[in-house]
Amino acid sequence: MKQYQRSSILVIGGAEDKVHGKEILQSFWHCAGGTSAIIGIIPSASREPTIIGERYFNIFRDMGAKDIRVLDVRDRIHGEDKGYQEYVEECTGIFMTGGDQLRLCGLLADTPLMERIRQRVKLGEVTLAGTSAGAAVMGHHMIAGGSSGESPNRALVDMAMGLGIIPEVIVDQHFHNRNRMARLLSAISSHPERLGIGIDEDTCAVFHHHNEFIEVLGRGTVTIVDAQAMSYTNQGDVSAEAPLALHNLRLHILGHGDRYNIKNHQPIAAVVE
Amino acid sequence: MKQYQRSSILVIGGAEDKVHGKEILQSFWHCAGGTSAIIGIIPSASREPTIIGERYFNIFRDMGAKDIRVLDVRDRIHGEDKGYQEYVEECTGIFMTGGDQLRLCGLLADTPLMERIRQRVKLGEVTLAGTSAGAAVMGHHMIAGGSSGESPNRALVDMAMGLGIIPEVIVDQHFHNRNRMARLLSAISSHPERLGIGIDEDTCAVFHHHNEFIEVLGRGTVTIVDAQAMSYTNQGDVSAEAPLALHNLRLHILGHGDRYNIKNHQPIAAVVE
Numbered sequence: 001m002k003q004y005q006r007s008s009i010l011v012i013g014g015a016e017d018k019v020h021g022k023e024i025l026q027s028f029w030h031c032a033g034g035t036s037a038i039i040g041i042i043p044s045a046s047r048e049p050t051i052i053g054e055r056y057f058n059i060f061r062d063m064g065a066k067d068i069r070v071l072d073v074r075d076r077i078h079g080e081d082k083g084y085q086e087y088v089e090e091c092t093g094i095f096m097t098g099g100d101q102l103r104l105c106g107l108l109a110d111t112p113l114m115e116r117i118r119q120r121v122k123l124g125e126v127t128l129a130g131t132s133a134g135a136a137v138m139g140h141h142m143i144a145g146g147s148s149g150e151s152p153n154r155a156l157v158d159m160a161m162g163l164g165i166i167p168e169v170i171v172d173q174h175f176h177n178r179n180r181m182a183r184l185l186s187a188i189s190s191h192p193e194r195l196g197i198g199i200d201e202d203t204c205a206v207f208h209h210h211n212e213f214i215e216v217l218g219r220g221t222v223t224i225v226d227a228q229a230m231s232y233t234n235q236g237d238v239s240a241e242a243p244l245a246l247h248n249l250r251l252h253i254l255g256h257g258d259r260y261n262i263k264n265h266q267p268i269a270a271v272v273e
Numbered sequence: 274m275k276q277y278q279r280s281s282i283l284v285i286g287g288a289e290d291k292v293h294g295k296e297i298l299q300s301f302w303h304c305a306g307g308t309s310a311i312i313g314i315i316p317s318a319s320r321e322p323t324i325i326g327e328r329y330f331n332i333f334r335d336m337g338a339k340d341i342r343v344l345d346v347r348d349r350i351h352g353e354d355k356g357y358q359e360y361v362e363e364c365t366g367i368f369m370t371g372g373d374q375l376r377l378c379g380l381l382a383d384t385p386l387m388e389r390i391r392q393r394v395k396l397g398e399v400t401l402a403g404t405s406a407g408a409a410v411m412g413h414h415m416i417a418g419g420s421s422g423e424s425p426n427r428a429l430v431d432m433a434m435g436l437g438i439i440p441e442v443i444v445d446q447h448f449h450n451r452n453r454m455a456r457l458l459s460a461i462s463s464h465p466e467r468l469g470i471g472i473d474e475d476t477c478a479v480f481h482h483h484n485e486f487i488e489v490l491g492r493g494t495v496t497i498v499d500a501q502a503m504s505y506t507n508q509g510d511v512s513a514e515a516p517l518a519l520h521n522l523r524l525h526i527l528g529h530g531d532r533y534n535i536k537n538h539q540p541i542a543a544v545v546e
Contacts, residue, residue: 151449151473151493152526176424179452185526200424200516220424221516225524232542234528243473243494245528247540251498253425253458255507255518267520269505 001206001217004030006092007124009166009207013173013199013220014098014132018059024204024218029063031127032093037065040084040091044073044107045099045133052097060095071113079111088116093127096134102144102160104133109163121165124210128165132173135199140167141191146183151243154235157186166211168262172198175223188227189235189244195262196225213268214260222258226250226265274479274490277303279365280397282439282480286446286472286493287371287405291332297477297491302336304400305366310338313357313364317346317380318372318406325370333368344386352384361389366400369407375417375433377406382436394438397483401438405446408472413440414464419456424516427508430459439484441535445471448496461500462508462517468535469498486541487533495531499523499538 008031016024029037041056043049053070060068071084078084088094094117096104108114120126136142142162150156162171170191172184175198188196199205200220207214216222232247254260257270281304289297302310314329316322326343333341344357351357361367367390369377381387393399409415415435423429435444443464445457448471461469472478473493480487489495505520527533530543 148452149450151476176455177422179421179455181454182449182452203424219516221518232540234543238528243492243528244526245494245531245542246524246526247531247542249524249526251519251522251524253517253519253522255511255516258518258520267505269507269518269520 001027001215005208006031006127007210008127009121009211010127010129011135011138011171011199011205011207012129012131013135013175013201013203015174015201016131016204016218017202018055022059024202025059026063027206027217028093028095028127028129029060029065035064035066037092038067038090039065039093039095040087041068041070042073042094042096043070045101045104046097047099049074056095056097073107073113076107076111079108079113081113084113085116088113088120091126093129096130096137098132098134101133101136101142104137105142105161105163114163118165135171135173137163138166138171139169139194140164141170141187141194143170143172143183143187148179148182150182152182152185152189153241153243154186154190155240157183159187159190166207168195169197170194175200176221177201184225185246186244188225189233189246192227192230192233198223198225212261212263214262216254216256216258218256222254224252224254224260224267228265274300274488278481279304279400280483281400282394282484283400283402284408284411284444284472284478284480285402285404286408286448286474286476288447288474289404289477289491290475295332297475298332299336300479300490301366301368301400301402302333302338308337308339310365311340311363312338312366312368313361314341314343315346315367315369316343318374318377319370320372322347329368329370346380346386349380349384352381352386354386357386358389361386361393364399366402369403369410371405371407374406374409374415377410378415378434378436382434387436391438408444408446410436411439411444412442412467413437414443414467416443416445416456416460421452421455423455425455425458425462425519426514426516427459427463428513430456432460432463439480441468442470443467448473449494450474457498458519459517461498462506462519465500465503465506471496471498485534485536487535489527489529489531491529495527497525497527497533501538
């Protein structure tokens with residue numbers, strides 16, 4: 001990544017490197033200020049929040065962050081915790097771990113804590129990152145679960161409301177690793193005005209400049225399914241189990257360093273240095 | 274299917290219904306002439322050619338075909354068999370079963386038998402069908418094997434030469450059922466001038482009018498990956514295991530009755546009757 005910006009949002013496809021170069025987590029730490037970073041870790045997607053919170057705590061501590069705290073929201077009432085709210089005012093980075101995206105949204109959506117995080121992210125004051133479940137919640141519409149190994153069909157995917165941090169996208173994670181193309185297509189068939197973004201493991205779609213463009217980091221690919229010019233779908237006319245038809249989608253497989261301009265729907269190839 | 278034409282080529286994604294309505298096999302039988310049909314079954318992809326040959330023999334016999342014979346090519350010398358060659362002169366339909374596409378090509382490619390079949394298919398005198406391995410061999414380039422669960426990369430797919438019946442396509446079968454999008458994308462990255470066609474199980478891409486357009490039959494979808502307007506790939510610049518970037522692909526998921534015009538690269542939605 002060429003520039004580390006506080007206003008970046010890092011949407012990570014899960015299973016990011018935590019041991020070797022830690023490229024993605026390092027990039028988050030840099031965006032959040034490096035040795036000046038004040039980081040809040042939200043482990044609420046996980047049923048083992050202590051263990052997972054500690055794991056990321058140790059990683060960011062070893063990188064040399066200035067201050068780190070696990071915001072251990074296990075009940076919606078914790079989303080009103082004054083201590084957490086005061087800490088979030090100081091934060092330069094917020095990291096949401098993996099787990100279950102429905103659990104994460106259920107605990108955090110519309111709490112004062114999450115609303116303040118959303119505001120500060122929107123103002124570009126805090127770098128937000130989410131991995132796996134923490135990535136899934138970024139859109140207005142969220143893929144809550146689903147299956148693979150079938151023709152695209154509406155029953156293949158369970159949709160729910162996300163946290164709406166980047167409302168215009170529908171994110172899927174562990175993407176090619178878990179063969180999720182059919183489920184992302186199924187999700188997009190119901191919401192063709194959203195941009196489908198499938199992120200592979202140890203791969204990150206970095207949203208820059210108030211979400212004007214995406215840059216790809218990491219070892220895999222970011223898949224863009226763009227239904228803006230879709231000329232036909234049978235989505236409204238068939239049963240939930242029936243195969244879906246979707247005509248005239250644009251598909252981009254983006255590799256490391258590639259970018260995608262969300263405003264004009266154009267990919268930009270990485271500059272080889 | 275509205276019209277049964279002798280010149281049609283039926284490319285079937287495997288696991289086609291052999292028990293209930295048998296829509297796809299019935300369509301083949303109709304194209305080949307119905308009760309006037311003279312059908313040759315090529316079971317050579319299979320290591321159990323007797324069993325699989327007999328299975329299709331019984332199906333087409335029960336439909337009331339006029340004559341049926343299993344062309345049991347188990348050695349390339351059988352591709353010079355005079356009896357088989359004489360039968361092929363009379364045939365109105367040729368059906369290639371599933372199995373191993375490398376085995377099928379190894380036994381049949383460039384034999385006098387296959388060359389005569391190819392000529393008669395090209396002249397529109399014989400309806401050709403192939404399922405699974407029998408579908409994979411249709412293109413000039415053939416997917417011989419591969420894997421799933423990874424970012425697209427060249428090592429994900431094994432390419433070989435097909436029979437070149439429809440040279441302009443690369444066919445993959447059991448498509449969404451076996452999560453083969455990444456491997457088809459990997460194949461297309463090396464041959465972007467070909468049209469990628471992924472056919473689901475119990476689904477058929479019928480090539481009509483000297484392969485000017487495709488019509489979809491059956492229970493699943495036909496996926497078209499069109500790289501004609503691809504603006505960028507890193508395919509030539511990276512190692513075989515490295516993730517592939519592919520920018521500006523067109524993607525169509527076609528359902529039952531949908532068509533696709535190969536000449537102008539446009540999908541045509543099914544007319545609901």
